Amino acid sequence: MSDRPTPRVVIQGVQPEIDCGRFPIKRTIGETVDVEADVFADGYDVVACVLRYRHEDDETWSEIAMEPLGNDHWRARFAVGKLGQYIYTIAGWLDPFQTWYQDFLKRISAGQDVTVDLLIGAGLLQAAAQRAAGADAAKLKRLASGLKPADVDDRLSALASIYADRTDATFHKELRVTVDPIRARFSTWYEMFPRSCGTFKHCRRVLPEIAELGFDVLYFPPIHPIGHSHRKGKNNARKAGPGDPGSPWAIGSEEGGHKAIHAELGTLEDFRNLVAEAKRKGIEIALDLAYQCSPDHPYVNEHPEWFRWRPDGTVQYAENPPKKYEDIYPFEFETQHWRSLWEELKSIVEFWIEQGVRIFRVDNPHTKPFDFWEWLIRDLKKRYPDLILLSEAFTRPNIMYRLAKLGFTQSYTYFTWRNTKNELTEYFTELTQTEVREFFRPNLWPNTPDILHESLQKGGRPAFMARLVLAATLGANYGLYGPAYELCENVPSEPGGEEYLNSEKYEIKRWNFHDTSSLRGFIKRVNAIRKENPALQSDESLRFHPIDNDQIICYSKHTSDKRNVVVTVVSLDTVWKQSGFLELPVDELGIDVRHPYPMVDLLSGARYMWQGSKNYVELRPGETPAHILKRE
């Protein structure tokens, strides 16, 4: 037993709080953090509590009084206006003068003699005066010296409360929120192999078109020298033919490794120029962070201690038994020399940050230790809080969520494999309506160079349009492996597989962006709708709505002031016309059902007069398999 009993106020059930405070939550700049908690004490004393917060670079705390919601539940919110991490916590204490004041009012109402009570109240004011200074101290002292019933009012009580004794305040553990740039929440990615344009200089010419299409992140697969040992040929052939360029993920050759640029793409200066020109067009260049080496990578000779060696004196290549990837050497993250390895890997990111890159798509982070990522991201974000890291971990949910918790800014999702109404509803409800939304920012990709889903293979153009609309409206962050998507490339390398035939990973493609059947116009329209409608720029307002047809999915997003409400309706049938009656929660969406209200289809421009909560929709896959409807 210590010299004082421990503080009597209990603070529990604090939300948001991830894994008992082990991990920060996430916000983007300008957003708010709504904090709720149960705060209470034994007995009948009045409890006061505040939300405390500060940016980690600031020393002084700001405080906001929490609002009681009943049953010991309290709430307050603060806005995050600066990149980096904020710290927040709750403090609670007893307020004896408030307790006294509330009792006093009851005694007065009951006509009781309050002579002794006034002496008690005066004693409390005297104590408050000692904690106050200046005019307040003087005022409290004066009142304490001869307290009269007429002195006692809400103003006096509020003044005394300011100087309540906090010696025995209870403090909740300090929680954190990582504040990222807006693009962490709202971004539109275009993936492109720069070598298919030619050089970085050729890529510069494509920038205006990509900007016009409405993309603001241009992501390149690795741009480094490519190994020649065990180089893969076209369609992942075990042996490359002469002239086969190899997979960009087989990083490193005699020409250099992760900090070098493939000579055929240009120079470092060309790259810096491209980055700068892209920024002027509103586009960030995103690089691929693939921590692995080709057998020809300089690291293999210079740092053999960073790799695992087999008893036959060879380096352990990547494997997924019985499959062997002899063109790839993974790092041995648990080598005795892990410090130097980890520092070097971090320096790769620093190198590209210095060239102007702020967004990285991280290849297979789930095959590297969690603590490596937590250390790397924390350190880099401290110095470069505008950094964005997209986790490409297609693995089990616990692992994907762990990577998000420990710092990844955005994450690939299972979207590609969620195709039915039930699958989509269940998954996106989990991502946006549960605790997951506090740490996991979904980035939705209908395709990638690795994944051509069966629905696209079989559904053709209507499927490409439907999946695009789903990605772009379910997710404020979405991306396309662009050239193949625009042209509705849908032939797999083998039946039942998800690899592209003649995959761009193993050969240089020349895409005809001006094909008349291209989806360019549609993509441009969809991206413009995203830019014009703030409702589509975040995910937490996503709600699914009933419609009496399993082939049609309906959902809405809205801004917190409900001025911008967007209702999306997508047909999952790529062949037949589908129709049904959908039902909107009109009250929640702020729709007045006493009058008809116009809904404009932002895709087609059509204008519908709706009435009440139930309305009819009809979709023809041959035309446009979706409505993106805005309440005018």
Place this chain on the structure above:
Amino acid sequence: MSDRPTPRVVIQGVQPEIDCGRFPIKRTIGETVDVEADVFADGYDVVACVLRYRHEDDETWSEIAMEPLGNDHWRARFAVGKLGQYIYTIAGWLDPFQTWYQDFLKRISAGQDVTVDLLIGAGLLQAAAQRAAGADAAKLKRLASGLKPADVDDRLSALASIYADRTDATFHKELRVTVDPIRARFSTWYEMFPRSCGTFKHCRRVLPEIAELGFDVLYFPPIHPIGHSHRKGKNNARKAGPGDPGSPWAIGSEEGGHKAIHAELGTLEDFRNLVAEAKRKGIEIALDLAYQCSPDHPYVNEHPEWFRWRPDGTVQYAENPPKKYEDIYPFEFETQHWRSLWEELKSIVEFWIEQGVRIFRVDNPHTKPFDFWEWLIRDLKKRYPDLILLSEAFTRPNIMYRLAKLGFTQSYTYFTWRNTKNELTEYFTELTQTEVREFFRPNLWPNTPDILHESLQKGGRPAFMARLVLAATLGANYGLYGPAYELCENVPSEPGGEEYLNSEKYEIKRWNFHDTSSLRGFIKRVNAIRKENPALQSDESLRFHPIDNDQIICYSKHTSDKRNVVVTVVSLDTVWKQSGFLELPVDELGIDVRHPYPMVDLLSGARYMWQGSKNYVELRPGETPAHILKRE
């Protein structure tokens, strides 16, 4: 960065775990603790994990391998066979030989050359041999010296796993479970003012009857000397008349305080004899622990520092402004002399423990500091692990739950004020199907000397029968303020109030236990049913079932082996006949619906042949407003 990277295995989402491990869960002796968690690592290495547990008095841990349930979720259970606290945790580590073995099998299946792989496997066995001893070490060493494909099998893999390197194991924080005696889970309380029998010697004569009624806890309001200053008269009159005995909760007079016995009840020896005699009849005497004093309590003179003093030189009496309770002085728990006060208060419990008492009903614990209780209970339970403390905190849910978490064995509930089907269903689902069940043991009281609910005032005998059945079957722990309940006393002291007219708190009553209209026979039957049916002796299997009549509530309890299934049906209408079709989840209850099955009403003895999941019931309040049906 430390010298080694941190362990790669993650353990999260451990259940049960209360408030991040801050509080123990509860079990009774012989029960099991089912522990589940997500355990995983980065990459593809095989993870192993165990549940570890030990009694706090033991030094060595027991381990149980956890069973993988898919998606990184694991489960294991252990039984608690000893009173006191057990500690449990989870340990997880990587098992490189298992990883190697699983890959090896795939390589063999694919017909690959495994020469180098055998060398790698041998190296792992060599390392395992170094951690092993005796025959195992020798065997591992021998195999390591020339590993052949034929040597590699499940047995070898299992042997190597035993000696997996745990240097980098991850350990979850240590969690606790308090193991209480069976009576903490299953008890039947009878509350009686001993002075209404006369003396303790007279009470002894009543013991056989109480035992016959099926009660196993006999709870007495305070048995100490009663103050005379400001003593309350009949019906809580401000002034006592001559001969008015006063409220037993106004504890202390010149004759003594909390460690003394009211002279009119007998001597300490009489009390000890009563306790011993009760034990022989299977009954525990429970005492009231009311930490407050009458103005005449010896503490007031001997320890003025334990009370709060008003500026007029008087002791602060209890208040709920504008109400004043001048016959009661609360303790000042935060006095500078809190250590001596707290120790003295603890010594009161110790005193009565020494007289043979093991059960205490604690009066208004929510008006004393949480930390006081946590300290007192933890210390006492360490020495007397069979101690049972019932929390009488009728206050807000957070506070009631907090008291349960910090150590109270059982708790009063809102049962008295939950009367409709919806209210009962919602409340008891919360108590038995959520995390609450891990720490809060409900004890259901249809009445107390303070609470005569309107439903009993207005519903008469059918209401007394229905509320009794509800309490006795919804709660494995339940109690009655017995004499008044048996005789269906239902006149309140004022309309709209919940106090009894001529309350026994302020006068000595002589009850006619042999009134022919008494509920004795019915109570005896209900308590016998509880004793014969283990399904009714715990709460976690409670499930509510649909019935197409809002005036009838239906629920079941069953043992884990489903050998004992009890379905209770209660009419909430005290006037009219009610009937309906109820629907049982026959699969969950292990009922074979291909054949009719007999259901016996344990209250009436009637036998019904039921068929399928839907069956008809009909209840007449004039007869018996309930069925307690057992599947034969």
